[in-house]
Amino acid sequence: TDVNLKVNKEAVLTITPSASSYVGGDIVAGIMASGFQNEKQAIFIDIGTNGELAALKDGKIICTSTAAGPALEGMNIDCGCRSEEGAIDSFDIDENYNIACNTIGGAKAIGICGSGLIDIAGALVKRNILMESGRWNKNLNPKIASRLRDKKFYITEDIYISQKDIRQIQLAKGAIAAGLIMMLEEIGLTIEEIPVVYIAGAFGYHINPNNIKIIGLIPNGFSGEIKFLGNTSLEGSRLALINKDCLEKENEIKENMEVLELSLKENFQDVFISQLDF
Numbered sequence: 488t489d490v491n492l493k494v495n496k497e498a499v500l501t502i503t504p505s506a507s508s509y510v511g512g513d514i515v516a517g518i519m520a521s522g523f524q525n526e527k528q529a530i531f532i533d534i535g536t537n538g539e540l541a542a543l544k545d546g547k548i549i550c551t552s553t554a555a556g557p558a559l560e561g562m563n564i565d566c567g568c569r570s571e572e573g574a575i576d577s578f579d580i581d582e583n584y585n586i587a588c589n590t591i592g593g594a595k596a597i598g599i600c601g602s603g604l605i606d607i608a609g610a611l612v613k614r615n616i617l618m619e620s621g622r623w624n625k626n627l628n629p630k631i632a633s634r635l636r637d638k639k640f641y642i643t644e645d646i647y648i649s650q651k652d653i654r655q656i657q658l659a660k661g662a663i664a665a666g667l668i669m670m671l672e673e674i675g676l677t678i679e680e681i682p683v684v685y686i687a688g689a690f691g692y693h694i695n696p697n698n699i700k701i702i703g704l705i706p707n708g709f710s711g712e713i714k715f716l717g718n719t720s721l722e723g724s725r726l727a728l729i730n731k732d733c734l735e736k737e738n739e740i741k742e743n744m745e746v747l748e749l750s751l752k753e754n755f756q757d758v759f760i761s762q763l764d765f
Contacts, residue, residue, distance in 0.1 A: 501734065503724055504741040509552035512737075514539040515744070516723025517687045519737045521716055524548070530667060530681055530705075533720065534559050534601070534688035538663040541744070542670045548740070549674045551747040553666035558655035560688070561600040565639075566646045568598030575603035575642060577695070580610045584630040588642060596643050602694045607648055608656050609698025611640065612765045619764045621653050657763045660704040664762040668706055669755060673747050682711040687719040702765055 492500070503512030514533045518524055518541060523531050531541040538555035541548055561567035561574070568574050572592040579587045590596050599607065611617040616631060618624050623635060634640055639647040671678060684705060686694075696713040699705055705713075727734040749755045 501728060503720075503727060504738050506550050506741055506744040507552075507746040509537060510539055510550045510744070510746055511537075513720030513723075514541060514550065514687075515737050515741050516721075516727065517716070517719030518548070518723075518740050519733060520719045520723035520726055521685050521687070521714075523685050524740060526683060528676060528681055530671075530684045532663065532667075532684065532686045532688075532704075534663070534686065536560070538659070538666060540663070540666050540670055542667075542674045542676065544674045544676055546743075547674065548744045549670055549747055550744050551666050551670050551749055553662040553749065555659040555662045556655065558652070558659045559601045559604065561598070561604060563655055564599060564604060564652045565649050566598045566642075567604065567652075568600055570600040570602070571597075573597035574600035575607075575646065576600055578603055578606040578610055578642065579695070580614045580616075580631070584614065584628055586642075596646050598646065599642070599648065601688070604648070604652075604656065605694050605702060605704070606698050607640075607642065608653065608765075609695065609701040611648075612701050613698075616640065617653065617765065621650075621657050621763070621765060623650065656702065657765070660702050661759055661762040663704055664706045665755060665759040666749060668758050668762070669749055669752055670747055678706045678708045679710070681709060684709065684711065684713050685716055686713060687716045703762060706762065 503516045505511045517533055518531055523529055526543055529543045533539040536557045538553040541550040557563055561569060573594040573596060574591045575588055575596050576591050577589040615624055638650040641647045699713055727737055
């Protein structure tokens with residue numbers, strides 16, 4: 488098949504091994520690049536349209552994939568955007584309802600990228616502007632109430648997060664959290680026993696780890712460390728190209744991965760619904 492790659496005709500095309508159709512080479516490459524497999528017990532989350540997950544226990548790896556959708560990458564969000572100059576990438580509201588908002592490059596805000604979206608949702612839940620159900624609190628402090636108009640919370644004069652956006656976040660984080668619960672159950676661990684969670688994805692390193700916990704992307708009970716790794720699939724692919732040992736490690740990881748098909752789990756929908764609230 489002609490894939491129109493502009494490379495030397497003698498070039499060798501190397502494809503990172505995949506664990507299954509929905510657990511692709513990106514998470515295999517990411518696990519290799521991160522050193523995840525050297526932990527005793529850990530979780531690996533690659534946030535994307537398919538939230539790819541892996542759990543490790545004493546050398547055994549179980550992996551799965553959830554339909555998280557693109558919301559956590561800033562897509563399907565009214566004011567969402569990629570991680571580019573002007574994207575809101577961090578956000579907070581202090582106890583006096585003062586807002587701190589940062590954009591990539593310090594430029595004028597053009598939208599909200601994935602890391603900013605998680606920070607905004609976390610801050611809104613923390614200050615009870617968003618209730619656990621995901622609905623807006625109608626009894627807001629006057630210092631902040633003027634920002635909530637037509638079921639939209641305005642970050643700037645023209646950049647906002649809407650009720651629809653909140654629902655997209657809930658669906659995404661609910662899918663990931665439910666996948667983690669099912670996967671841990673399969674491998675014989677609880678979230679309380681996990682000392683570290685690795686989080687990969689193109690949104691970068693700038694998320695406040697507390698907001699990951701506040702919105703419930705990781706199920707309640709986790710008290711360990713969160714490590715943000717950036718785009719590990721790209722780094723793993725780079726390492727595999729320049730070092731044959733790394734490619735061999737990826738093949739070993741793939742052979743050692745057991746795939747959990749969530750669609751075959753009768754109680755997945757119930758667990759998913761239980762994880763929608765903040």
